Amino acid sequence: MAAKHSGARIKRSQRISVVQEPRSEPPLSRERIVATAVELLDAQGLDGLTMRRLADRLGSGVMSLYWHVNNKEDVFDLALDSVLEYRGPPQMVESQDWRGEVVHMLEDWRASMLRHPWSASLLPRRALGPNILSRLELLSKTLSGAGVADTDLNVTIWSLWNYVMGATITRASFDLSDDDRAAAQQRLTRLSERYPTIERSRLLLDSDWDGAFRKGLDFLLDGLAPR
Amino acid sequence: MAAKHSGARIKRSQRISVVQEPRSEPPLSRERIVATAVELLDAQGLDGLTMRRLADRLGSGVMSLYWHVNNKEDVFDLALDSVLEYRGPPQMVESQDWRGEVVHMLEDWRASMLRHPWSASLLPRRALGPNILSRLELLSKTLSGAGVADTDLNVTIWSLWNYVMGATITRASFDLSDDDRAAAQQRLTRLSERYPTIERSRLLLDSDWDGAFRKGLDFLLDGLAPR
DNA sequence: GTATGACTCGTATGGTGTACGATTCATACG
DNA sequence: CGTATGAATCGTACACCATACGAGTCATAC
Numbered sequence: 001m002a003a004k005h006s007g008a009r010i011k012r013s014q015r016i017s018v019v020q021e022p023r024s025e026p027p028l029s030r031e032r033i034v035a036t037a038v039e040l041l042d043a044q045g046l047d048g049l050t051m052r053r054l055a056d057r058l059g060s061g062v063m064s065l066y067w068h069v070n071n072k073e074d075v076f077d078l079a080l081d082s083v084l085e086y087r088g089p090p091q092m093v094e095s096q097d098w099r100g101e102v103v104h105m106l107e108d109w110r111a112s113m114l115r116h117p118w119s120a121s122l123l124p125r126r127a128l129g130p131n132i133l134s135r136l137e138l139l140s141k142t143l144s145g146a147g148v149a150d151t152d153l154n155v156t157i158w159s160l161w162n163y164v165m166g167a168t169i170t171r172a173s174f175d176l177s178d179d180d181r182a183a184a185q186q187r188l189t190r191l192s193e194r195y196p197t198i199e200r201s202r203l204l205l206d207s208d209w210d211g212a213f214r215k216g217l218d219f220l221l222d223g224l225a226p227r
Numbered sequence: 228m229a230a231k232h233s234g235a236r237i238k239r240s241q242r243i244s245v246v247q248e249p250r251s252e253p254p255l256s257r258e259r260i261v262a263t264a265v266e267l268l269d270a271q272g273l274d275g276l277t278m279r280r281l282a283d284r285l286g287s288g289v290m291s292l293y294w295h296v297n298n299k300e301d302v303f304d305l306a307l308d309s310v311l312e313y314r315g316p317p318q319m320v321e322s323q324d325w326r327g328e329v330v331h332m333l334e335d336w337r338a339s340m341l342r343h344p345w346s347a348s349l350l351p352r353r354a355l356g357p358n359i360l361s362r363l364e365l366l367s368k369t370l371s372g373a374g375v376a377d378t379d380l381n382v383t384i385w386s387l388w389n390y391v392m393g394a395t396i397t398r399a400s401f402d403l404s405d406d407d408r409a410a411a412q413q414r415l416t417r418l419s420e421r422y423p424t425i426e427r428s429r430l431l432l433d434s435d436w437d438g439a440f441r442k443g444l445d446f447l448l449d450g451l452a453p454r
Numbered sequence: 455g456t457a458t459g460a461c462t463c464g465t466a467t468g469g470t471g472t473a474c475g476a477t478t479c480a481t482a483c484g
Numbered sequence: 485c486g487t488a489t490g491a492a493t494c495g496t497a498c499a500c501c502a503t504a505c506g507a508g509t510c511a512t513a514c
Contacts, residue, residue, distance in 0.1 A: 028461080051502065061463040063503080068461090072502065121352065124393075124400045128431075133422055140424035154433045157425075159390070159443035162397060166351075166389030169396070173351045188360070195360055197367035198384075204355075206381045216386035223450030255492080278471065288494035290472080295492090299471065 028060055030068045030078070037079045038116065046118045049075070076122060081129030083116045084109070086138070098146035099221060102139065103214075106160065109135060110168045110213065117172035124165060136161075148224075156224050163220055171209050255287055257295045257305070264306045265343065273345045276302070303349060308356030310343045311336070313365070325373035326448060329366065330441075333387060336362060337395045337440060344399035351392060363388075375451075383451050390447055398436050 026032065036057050040049050051072060055062040069075055089095065089104050113120040123132070139157055148156050185204045192199040206212070253259065263284050267276050278299060282289040296302055316322065316331050340347040350359070366384055375383050412431045419426040433439070 050500085052500085055463095063464080063505095064462045066503075121348065124396045125348065130421075133425070136425050136430065137422040140428060140430070144424060150428065153428050154430055155439050155442045155446075157430060158394070158397075158433075158439055159446060162391075162393030162443065163386070163389050163447075164393065165397065166391065166393030167385070169351045170385075170389060170392065194357075195364040197371060198360070198363050201367065201377065201380050203363065203367070203381055203384060206385075212382050212385055215382045216389065219382075219386060219450035220390075220447050221450070223446035223448070277469085279469090282494095290474095290495080291493045293472075 028058065028064055028068055032058065033065060033068055033075065034078045034082050037075050038083060041079060041118045042116055046122070051075075073126075077126050077129060080119055080122050080126055081131045083119050084112055084123075084129070084131040084135065086112075086131065086135050088138075098142050099225075101142050102160070102221070103217060105135065105138060105142075106164050106217065107214070110164055110171075113168045114172060120165070120168040120172045124169075159220065159224060163217065167213050167216070171213075255285065255291055255295055259285065260292060260295055260302065261305045261309050264302050265310060268306060268345045269343055273349070278302075300353075304353050304356060307346055307349050307353055308358045310346050311339055311350075311356070311358040311362070313339075313358065313362050315365075325369050326452075328369050329387070329448070330444060332362065332365060332369075333391050333444065334441070337391055337398075340395045341399060347392070347395040347399045351396075386447065386451060390444065394440050394443070398440075 033054070037049060037054055040054055040057060044053075049072075051062050051065055054075070055065055058065075065075075069078070086105060086108060089101055095101060113123070128136075136157065139160065140153065143156055144150070144153060185202070188195055188199055188204060198204070260281070264276060264281055267281060267284060271280075276299075278289050278292060281302070282292055285292075292302075296305070313332065313335060316328055322328060340350070355363075363384065366387065367380065370383055371377070371380060412429070416426060425431070
């Protein structure tokens with residue numbers, strides 16, 4: 001069999017099918033599959049994506065998907081990276097506000113993942129796609145330009161990565177289950193003699209996630225800032 | 228049907244079975260199931276745990292498990308929390324080194340999860356069990372006692388949580404696939420014109436995970452330290 | 455006209471979680 | 485001594501899953 005994905009995709013002339021019943025669907029393509037997979041993931045979560053449902057939504061047979069895609073993991077990888085594109089900071093001017101740029105990129109990163117809550121928990125488990133690598137490259141360049149020593153660069157980047165990933169995965173998980181969180185806090189209140197401090201601070205009910213993310217990020221950057 | 232788990236477990240008198248073929252296995256119990264599930268997860272990973280394999284390893288029928296456990300999610304929850312117990316800092320003396328205590332607990336937490344690499348990616352997706360709540364309680368108490376203002380307490384705790392979770396999930400995932408990482412870096416080298424900075428710093432090959440964790444944690448604590 | 459290769463799809467296989475009902479057996483009570 | 489009760493075990497069955505395989509369709513190139 002020839003290589004299935006030879007790079008260039010051949011344009012198909014419009015279909016003048018007479019024998020088959022008319023099918024309004026456009027032809028399958030990797031792009032359509034990925035876009036539909038993202039829809040499905042957004043609607044039904046990680047477990048909601050099955051090849052059958054994906055094919056149904058595309059109006060195609062299940063096995064047709066495998067022409068455009070190696071396997072289900074492929075679908076995950078492509079959907080994930082398609083959601084992580086970064087368009088850069090708003091203003092065109094060459095800003096010297098490195099800290100602002102870093103914060104903007106990281107907040108945008110987190111927002112992108114929260115728009116597709118399945119993506120956060122997927123990212124660490126899959127290979128790094130081009131869009132996420134671009135983000136890391138930009139982060140490296142900015143920090144390096146801001147004076148972070150080469151010997152500290154990797155630690156700095158991984159610290160920021162860790163913080164963003166932890167924050168977003170946690171937020172995305174807890175967000176899915178407001179009831180669970182209320183139940184957890186209730187359980188906690190019943191056990192307040194065992195966990196008095198986190199009960200008192202209402203740790204699990206604190207819902208200003210965005211503010212907490214920003215504040216913690218500021219603290220972290222304080223610690224990381226070029227000395 | 229009566230409640231299946233009524234708290235106290237009835238001791239069974241020893242089996243003097245004559246009719247059945249002798250079975251060396253001890254009777255099923257929640258504890259045995261959880262312990263075996265941890266074994267299986269350690270050996271085969273998250274996807275390796277199936278109710279059938281679990282029953283096989285226990286020498287029991289699949290459906291017998293459901294007497295002791297509600298469903299597969301239950302098994303995950305119980306296995307997860309069983310792995311997160313904390314025994315406290317080594318010395319008995321009432322230490323005033325709050326920072327040392329925090330670092331010790333967080334490093335132990337990370338180490339516990341890395342001993343069972345499936346646990347890290349599971350933790351944010353499941354409800355918080357008693358052992359992890361105890362860790363949070365201890366963290367809260369220590370920080371509060373160290374002078375962190377009540378208004379900053381939640382942000383501080385979540386920042387540490389985020390950092391630890393992100394670091395451990397990432398480490399556990401990358402650890403599973405050394406080949407993948409080498410392949411990724413090779414791919415990166417081929418694309419070094421697109422990602423020059425992270426190529427130069429060999430971001431993906433830096434393998435001093437423990438040192439990086441500790442250094443980043445120090446930076447973070449610098450930022451969080453009571454001002 | 456016919457050969458090629460891009461593309462689609464039906465069927466089949468071996469896996470999954472778990473609902474349901476039958477069965478075994480130790481104990482409690484007449 | 486029954487016999488009734490409920491804990492515990494397990495076989496079977498169902499619906500769903502990813503995907504291997506091979507057969508089919510169709511536009512185009514020669």
